[in-house]
Every structure is written in C-alpha cells, then in structure tokens.
Amino acid sequence: MAVGWQSPITGLVQIDARLADAHPECGNGQEWFIQHRTNRKVGNLWRGEFATAGSAKMPPAKISVSRGELVSLVLGPRNGSHACDLTDINLVITELSGENRTWDLVKDASGDIHSGNPHADSHGNKKTWHFYKGEMKSVNQVNDAFVSVPAGSLLARWQGERDAVKQTEVARQVQALATGDPPAEENSPDGVLYEQLMNSAMAPHNLAALLAGVEADERFGKHPLGHAMKSSELVVQAPSVVEFRIPSKLAFGRTFVATGRLDAKDGREGSVILEAATSRIEPTAIALASPVVVNDGSEASKRVDAVLADARNFRRDISKLDRQKLDEYLNSVREVETRIGQADKRGELQGWRPMLTGPNVPRPKAGYPQDIVEHMRLMCDILVLAFQTDTTRVCTLKLNSDHGTLRFPHLGVDYMIHHLLSHSDTDDWLKVNQFFLEQLAYIAKRLDSIQEGERTALDNSMIMLCSSMLNGHHDATKLPVVMVGGGGGKLRGGPNLDYLDNSNRQMCRLYLSMMDKMGVHLDKFGDATEPLAEV
Numbered sequence: 001m002a003v004g005w006q007s008p009i010t011g012l013v014q015i016d017a018r019l020a021d022a023h024p025e026c027g028n029g030q031e032w033f034i035q036h037r038t039n040r041k042v043g044n045l046w047r048g049e050f051a052t053a054g055s056a057k058m059p060p061a062k063i064s065v066s067r068g069e070l071v072s073l074v075l076g077p078r079n080g081s082h083a084c085d086l087t088d089i090n091l092v093i094t095e096l097s098g099e100n101r102t103w104d105l106v107k108d109a110s111g112d113i114h115s116g117n118p119h120a121d122s123h124g125n126k127k128t129w130h131f132y133k134g135e136m137k138s139v140n141q142v143n144d145a146f147v148s149v150p151a152g153s154l155l156a157r158w159q160g161e162r163d164a165v166k167q168t169e170v171a172r173q174v175q176a177l178a179t180g181d182p183p184a185e186e187n188s189p190d191g192v193l194y195e196q197l198m199n200s201a202m203a204p205h206n207l208a209a210l211l212a213g214v215e216a217d218e219r220f221g222k223h224p225l226g227h228a229m230k231s232s233e234l235v236v237q238a239p240s241v242v243e244f245r246i247p248s249k250l251a252f253g254r255t256f257v258a259t260g261r262l263d264a265k266d267g268r269e270g271s272v273i274l275e276a277a278t279s280r281i282e283p284t285a286i287a288l289a290s291p292v293v294v295n296d297g298s299e300a301s302k303r304v305d306a307v308l309a310d311a312r313n314f315r316r317d318i319s320k321l322d323r324q325k326l327d328e329y330l331n332s333v334r335e336v337e338t339r340i341g342q343a344d345k346r347g348e349l350q351g352w353r354p355m356l357t358g359p360n361v362p363r364p365k366a367g368y369p370q371d372i373v374e375h376m377r378l379m380c381d382i383l384v385l386a387f388q389t390d391t392t393r394v395c396t397l398k399l400n401s402d403h404g405t406l407r408f409p410h411l412g413v414d415y416m417i418h419h420l421l422s423h424s425d426t427d428d429w430l431k432v433n434q435f436f437l438e439q440l441a442y443i444a445k446r447l448d449s450i451q452e453g454e455r456t457a458l459d460n461s462m463i464m465l466c467s468s469m470l471n472g473h474h475d476a477t478k479l480p481v482v483m484v485g486g487g488g489g490k491l492r493g494g495p496n497l498d499y500l501d502n503s504n505r506q507m508c509r510l511y512l513s514m515m516d517k518m519g520v521h522l523d524k525f526g527d528a529t530e531p532l533a534e535v
Contacts, residue, residue, distance in 0.1 A: 004037075004072040004130040005093050005103055006118070007065040010151050012096040012192055015045060017058040017073055020088045024053030027084030028405040030075060032056075033139055034091075036063055037070040038148070045071075049078050062096065062192050064150040073105075076136040081405040081417045096187040097152075103128065150196075153189035214247050225266060235263060238272045243280060262295055271300040373410055376439050384446045387457055393518075399436055408432055422471060437482075440465045444484045459486040462514055479507060483535070490517040497534055510535060 007013070017034055021027070031049035035042055046058045065071070073091045093103040101123055109119045109129050121128035149156050154174045161167040177183075182198075183191040219242070221231035229235060236242055246256070260274040271294045275281055294301040315323055379397055386392045400406055404418040413421065413428045421429055440463065447458035463484040470478045478500065485491060499505035508526035513535045515522060523529065 001131070001133045002072050002074040003089070003091060003105060004070045004132070005091060005105075006128055006130060007067055007069045007071070008121070008123070008125040008128055009095065009098070010066045011098055012062060012064055012150055012187065012189060014094045014096055015058070015061045015063060015071060016092040016094070017046065018056070018090050019050075019075070020055035021050070021053050021086070022088040023084055023086035027052055028081050029054055029078035030085060030087050031078050031136075032076070033072075033074040034058060034061075035072045035074060036065075036148070037072065038066070051078070062187070062195065064148045064189075064192065066151070070130075074139055076139070079405055080136075080407065083405065083417060083420065096192075097189075105129065150189040150192045153193040155193055156189070217244060227266075238270070241280065241282065260293060262293060268295055269298050269300045270294075271304055372406060372408065377442065380439055380443050380446070384443060384450075384457075387447065387461065388450055399439060408435065411435060423473065425471070437465070440482065440484065447485070455486070455488075458484070460488050461485040462487040462491055462517065464514070481510065487517045491535070495534070
C-alpha cells in the first residue's frame with residue numbers, strides 16, 4: 001500500500017517519516033520507499049527494510065516541490081511475505097517558508113480516514129492525502145534521488161532568466177554562492193541550494209563547512225610508538241581492525257580509495273595482508289589468497305618469495321596422489337571463496353537479501369547468496385570442506401526455520417511461504433520436503449567421494465537429518481529422523497526403526513547413542529538415561 005501527499009504549494013519543504021512493526025509476534029518485517037514524483041521523474045528520498053519488531057526513522061530531507069507534485073510513502077512486505085504484517089506509519093511535511101504550515105498524516109487522517117479518498121488536510125485543501133495500492137514490482141527501486149532546483153533560489157532565477165546579460169550576472173552570483181560561505185538562513189531557497197551543492201559529487205571547496213558537526217577522530221595523527229606524523233595519517237600495529245564512519249554528505253556520490261603501506265622505519269621488515277570493506281573483517285578471516293604487502297628489497301620480501309618458492313617446489317616433490325589431494329583441497333577453498341564473493345551479485349531475490357543501506361540502519365555483511373538453491377548448496381559445500389580439512393568434527397546446518405518465510409520459485413512453489421505451506425498436505429509440500437532431502441543426498445555424495453585411507457569421509461561420519469515436528473500442525477510426538485554415514489564403522493546402516501509403540505522413545509536417547517560412538521560417554525542427556533541399542 002502507499003499514501004501520497006499531493007503538494008498544495010510551491011516552495012521548500014522538509015520531509016520526515018517513521019515506521020514500526022505493530023505486530024512483532026509474527027511476520028518477517030517490512031520494506032519501504034519515500035518517493036518524490038514530478039511530471040517528469042520519480043526519485044527515492046529514502047528506502048530500507050527491517051525485520052520483525054523493527055522500526056526506522058527517516059533523516060529529515062529538504063526538497064523543493066511544485067504544486068501538484070507527489071511525495072509518497074510506499075510500504076511493502078519484506079521478501080514478498082504479507083503474513084502477519086501490521087505497520088505503524090506517519091509522514092510529516094513541513095513548509096520551510098511562507099506560512100510554515102505542517103501536514104501530518106496521523107493528525108490529518110487517522111480520526112476520519114474513511115471520510116474520503118483523496119482525503120482533506122487540516123488547512124482546507126480537499127485533495128491532499130491519497131491512499132492507493134499496487135504491486136511492489138511496479139515501484140521504482142533505483143537509488144537515484146533526484147535534485148530539484150529550489151523555487152526562488154539563484155539557480156531558479158538563472159533558469160528562468162531570458163536576458164543574456166542578466167543571466168550572466170545571476171550565474172556569477174550562483175558561482176559566488178557555490179564557492180563562498182553558507183547563507184545565514186539555512187532554510188531559505190539559497191540555503192537549501194547551497195546544501196544541495198555541498199552534497200553533490202563535486203570536490204567540496206569548503207571542507208570545514210562539509211564536516212561541520214563531525215567530531216575529529218583522535219586515532220589520526222598519533223603514532224603507536226610516539227613518533228611525529230601528519231594529522232591526516234593513520235598508523236596501526238597489526239593485527240588490528242580499524243573501523244570508522246564517513247559522513248554521508250562526504251560519501252554520497254564519491255568513490256572510497258584506501259592506501260596502505262608499511263611504516264618506512266618501524267615497519268621496514270614487516271609483512272601484512274591489508275583489506276578494506278564495508279563490513280567488519282576479523283584478521284583471522286582474511287583470505288589467504290589476498291596480496292601480501294612488503295617493502296621491496298627487504299628481508300621480509302625475500303622470506304615471502306622463499307615461502308612461495310617452497311610451495312612450488314613442495315608440489316613438485318610430492319607424489320601424484322598427494323598433489324591430487326593438495327589440489328583438491330586448494331581448489332575447494334578457492335571455489336567456495338569465489339562463490340561467496342559472487343553470490344550476492346545476482347539479480348534473483350528468492351531468499352534472504354542484504355538490507356538496504358541507510359543513514360540510521362547499519363549495513364549487514366555482504367556476500368550472502370540471494371538464490372535459495374545456490375545458498376543451500378554453498379552451505380553444504382562449506383560443511384563438507386570443514387570435515388575434509390578437519391577444521392571441525394561437529395557441524396550443524398539449519399536449512400530453514402520453523403517459521404520460515406522462504407518461497408521456492410525453482411520448484412514452481414512461489415504462491416505461499418514455507419510456514420503456511422507446512423500446514424497443507426499437498427504435492428507442493430512434498431516437493432519442498434524432497435528438495436530438503438536432496439541437500440542431504442548431496443552432502444552424502446560429496447563426503448563419499450573423499451577418500452580417507454581405506455574409508456571415505458562418509459564412512460567416518462554420522463549425518464543426521466531431522467525436524468522439530470512432523471508437520472505444520474505442531475505434532476512433535478512423531479519425529480522423522482534420517483541417519484547417513486558409517487560413524488567410523490560404529491553405525492549400522494540399512495534398517496528402518498519404528499519406535500512409535502515404545503514408551504521409552506526420547507529423542508535424546510539417539511543423541512546419547514551418537515555421543516557414545518564418538519567416545520563421549522554420558523549417563524544422562526536431557527530426559528534420556530540410556531542410548532538406543534539398535535542404532
């Protein structure tokens with residue numbers, strides 16, 4: 001749905017908006033757009049999304065509007081799921097000159113919202129508020145908030161001037177505004193124009209004005225060893241993570257470039273891996289394939305070259321089978337890293353997608369796939385790789401939550417979310433369950449292809465697939481469980497075990513059996529005191 005404010009004035013206004021999930025007990029959140037529509041273009045002033053129980057408040061935006069133009073708040077379901085959606089919203093438009101009137105959606109319409117559409121405002125204008133609905137796919141979702149020339153500003157005068165001599169004079173005044181100090185009245189037409197110019201992608205002429213109100217970062221200009229250095233430089237001692245925020249006015253429309261080098265004196269013989277990203281990276285998580293920074297001609301540079309040479313010589317010296325195992329491992333690591341790096345560059349929006357950036361919403365970590373099949377296969381591959389490299393001996397992979405809102409367009413099941421589909425007993429529900437079982441088969445096949453001495457990785461593993469209930473009707477008395485693998489020769493495969501008529505059939509008995517086969521012997525776990533002898 002959407003609500004629109006059709007401007008009854010021509011002038012400068014400030015836009016404020018807020019949203020909050022009004023039914024946090026269920027659902028998966030909402031997405032929204034604040035749009036400015038003229039007779040030529042539609043631009044997004046603000047957009048974003050939040051999960052269940054989320055809320056957001058729009059940073060005030062000053063724009064120039066003409067009579068008849070539309071400012072809209074467009075609200076839609078997050079990831080296409082309408083289940084349990086109920087949202088508290090408000091849109092406030094404040095006139096910055098003239099009569100300084102305010103249009104408040106809640107105050108203007110909440111008391112008698114059914115009185116008409118369009119709905120009148122509190123200032124006697126009969127067709128100010130409009131309520132409408134449509135498909136979210138029809139909403140312009142491009143991040144291109146256009147800049148409208150403030151009415152009454154010097155630039156507006158220059159646009160409307162027909163006399164060449166007078167137009168040249170006004171152009172000089174515009175130039176003086178762009179290169180001078182900010183006007184005393186920031187909400188005046190020229191004050192808003194000045195702010196627009198400072199927010200543009202051009203190099204700021206007045207850095208002090210652009211950074212007004214931004215606190216200085218005390219980490220700059222201080223050397224860890226107390227040496228003198230420039231105030232614009234940042235020196236840290238590895239390993240370290242440096243996080244800082246760039247003012248949105250400075251970052252908008254610009255490219256961020258970071259340069260890292262070793263300290264000429266104290267870092268002469270150092271070697272580091274340097275990465276810059278829009279989300280936090282722990283030093284231990286930096287990819288080994290990242291370039292190593294060393295000083296030319298240093299002893300560290302010679303050591304790095306020697307290590308690389310050793311790696312090349314090592315490959316030549318080992319047997320063909322060992323080279324095959326080494327290549328298999330390295331290729332698996334490289335493949336997973338590449339797929340993680342490329343996974344969020346696709347256009348499909350079937351599963352989880354990254355939250356949109358906004359000045360009051362922290363950006364989530366990038367790199368998660370937006371395609372369900374690729375996402376699940378990638379997680380399965382990471383699990384296999386973890387076992388193959390002995391990074392871990394125990395791994396849990398959750399394919400979907402009990403209250404999941406996934407859809408499955410690749411199966412032709414795109415009309416209902418997973419949670420609601422689980423309450424049905426249809427062929428489509430069977431398709432979804434088969435899809436989940438295919439992931440288990442894929443893991444088993446991958447593990448079975450990895451030779452570990454006389455056995456395969458599957459022979460040495462215990463893979464359990466289970467669910468917290470039998471179906472969407474919340475039946476937890478009969479839990480389907482599939483066990484795959486040999487458990488190092490300790491797990492007997494083949495039989496179909498039915499414990500329905502066994503009064504002592506706690507799920508934790510299976511966990512006791514699995515732990516016992518892994519050398520962890522407990523007298524009790526959960527509500528179970530003995531393992532399942534048949535497993």
